[in-house]
Amino acid sequence: MADVMTDVEAVTPELEAAAERAESRRGVLLALPSGFYLVLFFAIPLVIVLVYSFASRSSTGLTQLRDWSLDAYQRLWDPLVGEIALRSLILAVATTAICLAVSYPFAYYIATRGPTMRNVLLVLVMIPFWSNFLVRTYAWRVLLGSDGPISQISQALGGEPIRVLFTNTAVLIGLVYGYLPFMVLPLYAALERMDWRLVEAARDLYADGWTAFRKVTWPLSRPGVIAGSILVFIPTLGAYVTPAILGGARTTLLGDYIVSQFLAARNQPFGSALSVTVMTVMLGATILYFRTGARSL
């Protein structure tokens, strides 16, 4: 009996360390499939793009992996690039802002319902994912067309036919529609974790409803605001499908522009340089956003 006791005591620290090592080995094993996938289909293509951005072009438009230069990056200062980037930026900021303004009250509403109602509403938010994004975007083309239902209703009420299809407004509507769930879900997650007694405490300390929201609910839900904004802002900045289907030919955005460099203009180094730059800027902005958000928490 006494022997057993000493055994247990003597072994414990080493045993613990060994168990910890085994645990981390298991962790590596579990991460292996996804790691392999990411390296093959994400990291390697990324490196290819990076390499291409320094390559040169032959007179026939073929990419040559020699005569390395920064020529492609120098073209970024072209005023046309600046104009397209600014247009994309404004569209992405507007999409993010509208998504946030629409989603916050809705996420707040879901988070304050009972458990059953909550699940029903969350399923409703996710229902659009059950059908193809392309199909849904084409549906908007029908809805927004000058002979579409919206325009018809407007005319039936004695108004003008509505011509929004193939404008930036149509793109904005499409983007807000497409990315709304990516804003709702992180906001819901943040508000659902919210300790409502803190709001009561603020009310108890003489804050009216609006002030309690401003001083307590809003700052405490900021992680959700940050996550949602990033999830909406980044894909909309480089959006390609929605502008291609709903946007006009005159309103080129970053996404179309990059695609046209690879396909129509056959200028792969410049297309790559654009991609690398957009990615770097977004990564930097995201880190900055997280930092400022984290500090105020």
Place this chain on the structure above:
Amino acid sequence: MTDAVSLQGVTKQFGDVVAVRDLDLSIADGEFFSLLGPSGCGKTTTLRMIAGFEFPTSGSLLIHGNEMGLQPPNKRPINTVFQSYALFPHMTVEDNVGFGLHMKKRGSAEITDRVKRALDMVQLGHRAAAMPRQLSGGQQQRVALARALVNEPEVLLLDEPLGALDLKLRQAMQLELKDLQTRVGITFIYVTHDQDEALTMSDRIGVMNEGSLLQVGSPQEIYEHPTSRFVADFIGEINLLPAVVVDHETVRLRGNHLIAASTGAGSGESVTVAIRPERFELYDLDEPIPDGMNRIEGRVTRRIYHGDVFYYDVDTPAGLIEAKEENRPGIELYDIGEQTIAVWAPAATTVVRD
């Protein structure tokens, strides 16, 4: 003098569920009043109505004579110390404590000064710049207290504020709270399910069960003279024996055993006799017993050593009774199986109706 808080016929319903039923209660200025009861008895709902987080379904709620039943919390001269404190996690200790004064738009010099004094009062002046998560449970509790008291409310509500602390700290904080209340002279309304806490700190206690206020009185009254079986059973340990009233001064226990007790009930009525374990004294069969005392003979079936006291189970014709004897030097111990006589005063015999 008008009462600090007065509830008149207050009822609160949530759908079909009656959380608080026709409550009448007056709490005097400067009083330390505890609402005591098991969870779900309506004590927290009552507190939340006084704070303004719930509105009464019917009835009237006066604070220093002013009707406040339907005012939002920010319009009431009342502050709350929440269960688990509800400190704002994104603000420093200082900003937490200053929150109420900021909302009242006090000057920044006044706020700084009053926050400092409030933090000094709870001995946390040196942690003003810390974030709540950096503090221990006891320290967070003090910050919550300072955050409420800094506003000099007319009434302070405390919702089981010591529930999350360990026993030693809880006992220390009980005395500290009571001491603080005496110093600041603010009316405290304290909600707890812990009877020790209520007995230690309160000037008066209100015992609640199933939405109703059963008895209001000083700790001593509640403990010594419970008026109902529930109150007797809920507060402390007690023996409850079924009995039938014989006349104004006599009841008959089971086994046809007559004892003296002030009954205040009609003869023939079925009642319960309540006797605290520490009121019994155990005697040998041949020992002389003082005159005028109640007695019942029985056999010891269990003895438990509890450090400062011994607990005995004694099997008597009236039922199994529990007696508690202090562990004094030279005390005579009874062994299991021994016959003994349990002796107690008629005055320590409380008759309650079911």
